[in-house]
Amino acid sequence: MLDDSRDGRGHRVVDAHTRALVEPSSDVIAASTSDPKEDLRLERARASFNSRELEVLLAGGKDNYKLRQRIASVMTTNEAFSKRGKYFDERDELYERTLRMYLALPSAVASMNEKEPIAVARIMRELIDEPGGLDLHLGMFIPTIQGQGDEEQRKYWIPKCVKLECVGTYAQTELGHGTYLRGLETTATYDEEREEFVVHSPTLTSTKWWPGGLGKTSTHAVVMARLFTKGVDHGVHPFVVQIRDNKTHEPLPGCTIGDIGNKMGYNAVDNGFLRFDHVRVQRRAMLMGHSKVERDGTYVPAPVAKVSYGTMVFIRSDIVMNAALYMKKAVTIAIRYNLVRRQSNADEVTGMECQVIDYQHSQRTLFPILAKAFAFHCTSDYMRRMYFEFQRDSREKKDFSALPELHATSSGLKAYCSWATKDAIEACRLTCGGHGYMNLAGFGTTLATYAPNVTYEGDNNVLCLQTARYLLKAHRKMLNGQPPVDALRYLDGASSRSALALGASLRDEKAILDAYAHRAWRLVTEASKVTGDLSPDEAMRVHMVQWIGAAKAHCAFVVMYNFVLAYDETRSRVSAETLNVLHRLVCLHGLCGMDDTMGEFLEDGHIDGEQAAEIRQEIFKLLSEIRPDAAALVDSFGLHDYFLNSALGAKDGDVYRRLYEEVQAAPFNRKHTPPGYTELLQPKLSRGNFGVSKL
């Protein structure tokens, strides 16, 4: 059946007869295939604007742009940061690879000799793009000691942390309680006689569960536990507890510790569990920057409550920034692949199949995500500014008045943006067909690692309730004639009929914004109406759906508002061509957001059916206008191939060669036989070859 002639080196020799027979058909086929690299080159050439100009703007100026370039080149030339074969890593390999990267950070940062090493480290971690066993040490253990310890405690701990003499985690979540912090059950009971706390896990559900780096990496933990002194429960407080022996790395007596096993993603992190059996720590294990317990057991509460909310706002603005980043990542990969993937009947003139981006559905999926990435970018800029203003005012003028608004809006935006990004990553993947499902595409791991953003730092639905509660309170005040805070002034006097679609106004970004304002006003009003006199606790449970709806509508407004604002501010800073492209994106973002939830605009007649249809048509027009700039727009995000780590999304478009070459390294390809072959498969298979020679 098979021609098995080979030359001396085992290469196959095809005789001239066979080659002659096959060549014609090969030629026919070769003519109809395309060159993906050339496709992408041509796409870049047709852009209506200079993508470098936009890239510099998004990077925050030329210096930042160059810094990013330099950082990427440092990392891609340092073997410690290599991502080669990463998509085939088993869990222990992934853990170790990531730990190695994190440990290589300090010297890599130092080697760059930059003025702001922390900013450099931040960008490097962004490029590593994988949370690891040291993540909570850097991101929570150190900051918590800094923020909640007193001066003496900071002086004692921080140098040890920086030198990695200890590795810490932040042990808050328990088997039984997550977002609802007041339900935590771990206790820290003060023993006046010995001047010690006894840290204890009284129930199965009080087992600490989830802390990153706890499973195997950490020697210490900030443990959030209910403080009891003199029989009184003072609520949850932070305690620094050593949990592993520094010499042997074994759990210390009274501590039961382990890893919680594989998760959908985050598998470079050893999320762990931890139980305490009456573990004694000294009085000063409690972080005493705010509240204190004195030697005799007297509890001294914090002078200003909620002082730590500022940090939460900062972390949430980080999540919004990350939302923009991962939206950019997913849409860069998807747009580049959609530009080179060809799939259709061959065109009669060119003989080429059609680029899949020219299927309307691809554009309707991908371009609004592209626009949203810009919108989120602007929103995270805004949050950061708000946060720094608040910090300045609270420090310099002891003015904390912005906190409620800041807290409410940042809660909602964290939810709104992380939901949208999680959905966008999956939507982008789906536009890439089967190949999007391979690890090498980059979507699977991106989605799996991004997904917990909607749950951690406060479950998104619960965060929406916090936003809604604030909105409803403000609404009630407005009904009573009190003026709203600046940020909510838009809720006042929202018009009852949209001006959109009357003439050219579908490209009037402010008219679009007005529609968002109206929708938010209406949904806040309705949520307020159904809530009536119910207690907030009761109301948020039984009217949760409408409360969440109101919060989302507010956030949609805030995002659109910031996009419009940033666009206005950009006017004087970029060329007319770039501004033109940005304007299309602002309008597309605004109109698609309406089209996707059109029922909310139609329900009270703010928009009528005719306008809805016009909006849809205008969206299709915008998609066609944006189409030639698709390649240049994702280029402007400036995402390095090292960060993207995607065979489908690399800058040169050489998709098929990359896929083919990279799979050769898959561990399954080390042998010709599968695992279990000798025991399971071989005994069944016929020993002789057979084809169809007998037929």
Add this chain to the structure above:
Amino acid sequence: MLDDSRDGRGHRVVDAHTRALVEPSSDVIAASTSDPKEDLRLERARASFNSRELEVLLAGGKDNYKLRQRIASVMTTNEAFSKRGKYFDERDELYERTLRMYLALPSAVASMNEKEPIAVARIMRELIDEPGGLDLHLGMFIPTIQGQGDEEQRKYWIPKCVKLECVGTYAQTELGHGTYLRGLETTATYDEEREEFVVHSPTLTSTKWWPGGLGKTSTHAVVMARLFTKGVDHGVHPFVVQIRDNKTHEPLPGCTIGDIGNKMGYNAVDNGFLRFDHVRVQRRAMLMGHSKVERDGTYVPAPVAKVSYGTMVFIRSDIVMNAALYMKKAVTIAIRYNLVRRQSNADEVTGMECQVIDYQHSQRTLFPILAKAFAFHCTSDYMRRMYFEFQRDSREKKDFSALPELHATSSGLKAYCSWATKDAIEACRLTCGGHGYMNLAGFGTTLATYAPNVTYEGDNNVLCLQTARYLLKAHRKMLNGQPPVDALRYLDGASSRSALALGASLRDEKAILDAYAHRAWRLVTEASKVTGDLSPDEAMRVHMVQWIGAAKAHCAFVVMYNFVLAYDETRSRVSAETLNVLHRLVCLHGLCGMDDTMGEFLEDGHIDGEQAAEIRQEIFKLLSEIRPDAAALVDSFGLHDYFLNSALGAKDGDVYRRLYEEVQAAPFNRKHTPPGYTELLQPKLSRGNFGVSKL
């Protein structure tokens, strides 16, 4: 800092002083915690109907119900089928575990001594719930030879296949082409002189890519290749080609084969790649049940084109059945966990925290999915019936007239149901908070393995286009006065104003169905209008979004129609209580489907704003009515713990104990140190312990 007193066996000894100090607080906490097993017991007790009655109905009668019970008990007592530790498997372990299960099937089936062994094997594979390296051998290689081979070929191959003397795969998809079959590039060129085909991969993109079991398992493949005879391209045909040496398992000369590496899921399957370098096979390697090539190279086309469409319909009805199954799986896990998870301020009377299912958002998410699982169950029943009717008519009466409708509807339903299920699995996971992200919850692997359903067997968007094309054709005929086929008669005379919300009609399932009919009619009409005289190829590309919208609206109608029909048929077969519960589910399914896409009903005024608000309120009412039956309803799906394989969703509700016990087996927990400890971490860490003794 630490009390390290231990008894002789290394157990920790806590002194009486410490115990006395801590006990009071433990008691306080213990009183406020709940018993999840008891929670679930109480939930079952409050059901308004007998869940066993419904379970038997869904299983298809008492005999089937009992058969399923017996099969589950055979599998759970056979070590070969064990899923213990599966969620911590690395890829080779998962591959081998799954291969072992598949190889254990024949004797397990035989041991049951049932009349219908194929049905038994089918249920067993469903319970294994993991596609493996033999999946395509059973699911595609054998069926293709059976369906497309001639009698002699079947006689030659099938016995070998059944005895596993060879393992086959189905090599269709290539690096460059998936859903668009006509673009496949692999060639099979007939050499009249030697009476052989030369199978060849002329380009990089012609590399076969994705076939399951190809990477390492298979010895043979059905290769889909473009047939050339006498220089003429006859399009894609199937060829059986041996690709590995049966003795050594090495690729045969001219074949380059390997595994394509890790994917988001499906990692028990060795999806592979395959290149041919002028590989010669005999003439009879071509499967000749339909078209043939004679010795002299004469091509004889198949007598009836599209005869194989029937099989596609069958496979798609399978996907719809699976959609129902995986929706049931996800919602069973989520509802059970939401019933035992408690999270809120403690109730003033009971001292208990609130079950998270009593947050309205959980109900609004989970109960519509519960209802949809029933709707899809009924829809797959209907498709199967349609398929068997067609088979009978085509065999007995040579009547193929039902095929176009069957094909169009099954395409759309495959897309509609698989999309909905993929989204539902993720939505269910999100209602389970952080724990839903652990592999032990069962969502991650379920989603990852379910996800490709929206891509394989035809990308969902492309399938929607096929449905739309059929609908638009029918619509054009109707405009010309020709009566539509039975299944589309509903598009005729759809009313312009919904009767819903006038009085009690919100519980009138037929009035709800009418609204679905109207929406479908409107969207088909609009898609038809924008399409105008464009060629279908052009139109489906540039008006793709509206075409897909029309197809989805049609499918939503068909699903609702089948649910209503099945409900009607059930009237005489179940008790009034059960019927009452089913009626709520039908209405909930109908109304939520409207609420989720309300813009489509509001746009032309079929529903007005007031009705929309009433529908929303009615949904909230229905949720409260269904709430007491939640536990019993998921019980009625009869999903065995072995199938669910979820610490959150097990029947007894013992969530926290399961999580804690099962993670102990995680491979990371074999040692106290993490991977890379000695080389990477130990050199950094301080050698001495330190707590806060100096502060």
